[in-house]
Amino acid sequence: MSSTIKVLLAEDQSMVREALAALLGLEEDIEVVAQVARGDEVVAAAHAHDIDVALLDIEMPGCTGIEAAARLHRELPAVKLVVLTTFGRPGYLRSAMEAGADAFLVKDAPAAQLAEAVRKVLAGDRVIDPTLAAAALAEGANPLTDREREVLRAAADGSTNAELARALHLSQGTVRNYLSTAIQKLAVRNRTEAVRIAREKGWL
Amino acid sequence: MSSTIKVLLAEDQSMVREALAALLGLEEDIEVVAQVARGDEVVAAAHAHDIDVALLDIEMPGCTGIEAAARLHRELPAVKLVVLTTFGRPGYLRSAMEAGADAFLVKDAPAAQLAEAVRKVLAGDRVIDPTLAAAALAEGANPLTDREREVLRAAADGSTNAELARALHLSQGTVRNYLSTAIQKLAVRNRTEAVRIAREKGWL
DNA sequence: CCGCCCGTATGACATCTGTCATCCGGCAGT
DNA sequence: ACTGCCGGATGACAGATGTCATACGGGCGG
CATH class of the missing domain: 3.40.50.2300 (Response regulator)
Incomplete structure (x- = not known):
């Protein structure tokens, strides 16, 4: 010792x-x-x-x-x-x-x-x-699913839906759906706020 | 000494x-x-x-x-x-x-x-x-005007045009114009990217 | 086995965002 | 005096984004 x-x-x-x-x-x-x-x-x-x-x-x-x-x-x-x-x-x-x-x-x-x-x-x-x-x-646990988190993370740099869809091998509509549910779960009004809030909480 | x-x-x-x-x-x-x-x-x-x-x-x-x-x-x-x-x-x-x-x-x-x-x-x-x-x-000097910088800074948190207009005592259209010119000066495709690039360059 | 949530997708719709043309008043350079 | 830029504004338009209903297969808990 x-x-x-x-x-x-x-x-x-x-x-x-x-x-x-x-x-x-x-x-x-x-x-x-x-x-x-x-x-x-x-x-x-x-x-x-x-x-x-x-x-x-x-x-x-x-x-x-x-x-x-x-x-x-x-x-x-x-x-x-x-x-x-x-x-x-x-x-x-x-x-x-x-x-x-x-x-x-x-x-x-x-x-x-x-x-x-x-x-x-x-x-x-x-x-x-x-x-x-x-x-x-x-604050409870992270309400976001894996995919929602991925999409949000990818969206943080200002990529457009089309770019996100390409990057993540998803349809454009699916990207929008994920972002939409993330936005609702975080109780905000757009993807930019969603990214900010998720970051602040350490959920990203 | x-x-x-x-x-x-x-x-x-x-x-x-x-x-x-x-x-x-x-x-x-x-x-x-x-x-x-x-x-x-x-x-x-x-x-x-x-x-x-x-x-x-x-x-x-x-x-x-x-x-x-x-x-x-x-x-x-x-x-x-x-x-x-x-x-x-x-x-x-x-x-x-x-x-x-x-x-x-x-x-x-x-x-x-x-x-x-x-x-x-x-x-x-x-x-x-x-x-x-x-x-x-x-990289040259900051190409953004004072107002463009202000609007960009205010837009960074995900505020909507209407909120920005209220906060800065501008019309909604003017807010969009400033963001639009900022986006073009920075050669990007939306406000989120504009904020990111301006930040990276230290122009915000 | 049944329900529930996840991942994925589509289509329709409303709203927000970005672009452009155009306008005004003020101020600075030439 | 003329020109050009900045701050500010409007209106029209196209395209991006957000919402919603709906659908299907897979997995997991009861």
């Missing part, structure tokens, strides 16, 4: 990543032994370094921190997972938990909570902002 | 802000003497602390780092300005320079460049990513 806690840090923005590493480096009992900038490099790096805790940003190229968490949880269940994100979206919290995360932190929480969380998850605790947890429970 | 360089750090996400402070704290010659989380607190903090360099994130509540830079430049022209941002949007670079910034850094640049930039601006140099500078020059 109690040599240092070995941490893998995954975050795409170098400056932020190295700054977080500097922050954790100030702690006597924590050592950042690996850094990656892409979600799809997490698992390999974890295998290569024998780590105790993985600190994962959600928004990353390659794959999201949540997907990375899920894979890591399957392949190396002993590794504790701390998910870190810019956006406190309740849906994110929900999916992070389903992926096996032990802690969920938003980046506008005080920096001290980071090292705190690392130590706590290693001790077997879970770390979740209670406000966010309440919000996640209050 | 040459005691330490006194830095003000403005960034809304506590964890990132304190991590950057930790990073700069590792440098012998740099000292973070003040931290703020809002753009509209920058000027007051600068007055209170007699700083050499202000390090400003763009995306902040209160006001943007660019607006804060402009005010600081007017009130305390001796303070050097480093603008830091997540998004390498050419339009941001342009407006940052117009606001009097001495350096423009994107957060996915290596962390070492941060301290580097602080030292260089103090020495009277300017620090700009050459790739970004080229992009900013290549």
Whole structure:
């Protein structure tokens, strides 16, 4: 016991990543032994370094921190997972938990909570902002079906129905139907609002 | 001369802000003497602390780092300005320079460049990513008129023409005209794409 | 086995959006 | 004084979008 806690840090923005590493480096009992900038490099790096805790940003190229968490949880269940994100979206919290995360932190929480969380998850605790947890429970589950989500995601960039139909191998009418039901489920008036709301809730 | 360089750090996400402070704290010659989380607190903090360099994130509540830079430049022209941002949007670079910034850094640049930039601006140099500078020059100036930008910004959340007309005290037809010309200037096919492109270029 | 939801599709309809021509008053350059 | 651009507006039109009813096959829970 109690040599240092070995941490893998995954975050795409170098400056932020190295700054977080500097922050954790100030702690006597924590050592950042690996850094990656892409979600799809997490698992390999974890295998290569024998780590105790993985600190994962959600928004990353390659794959999201949540997907990375899920894979890591399957392949190396002993590794504790701390998910870190810019956006406190309740849906994110929900999916992070389903992926096996032990802690969920938003980046506008005080920096001290980071090292705190690392130590706590290693001790077997879970770390979740209670406000966010309440919000996640209050808003209920994602009402969108898989297809509705796919279409909405594809529609986010302003693609037209015809383009969506082509891209998703659907008829144009079907695309409209999915968007229509999504719009109704989200209680908004057009696809743009639907995309916005779904994003805010972390349902996209 | 040459005691330490006194830095003000403005960034809304506590964890990132304190991590950057930790990073700069590792440098012998740099000292973070003040931290703020809002753009509209920058000027007051600068007055209170007699700083050499202000390090400003763009995306902040209160006001943007660019607006804060402009005010600081007017009130305390001796303070050097480093603008830091997540998004390498050419339009941001342009407006940052117009606001009097001495350096423009994107957060996915290596962390070492941060301290580097602080030292260089103090020495009277300017620090700009050459790739970004080229992009900013290549894309030309913002082609949108004030009103077009306003309408586009207001349309970003999915508001309908009628809502936009009400909000901006315009006729519905005028709203459509502005959106139409914006769409044509940006060479896209609908308002959603127009918003996306304008955002990407930093023209919004 | 029956109902229910999902994925997919069609057709009809109403409304919203985008385009275009045209107009006005004001202001800046030449 | 003339020209051109901007802000603002109207009307007409085509095409995109949103709604609704309806249909069919597959799967899953009761």
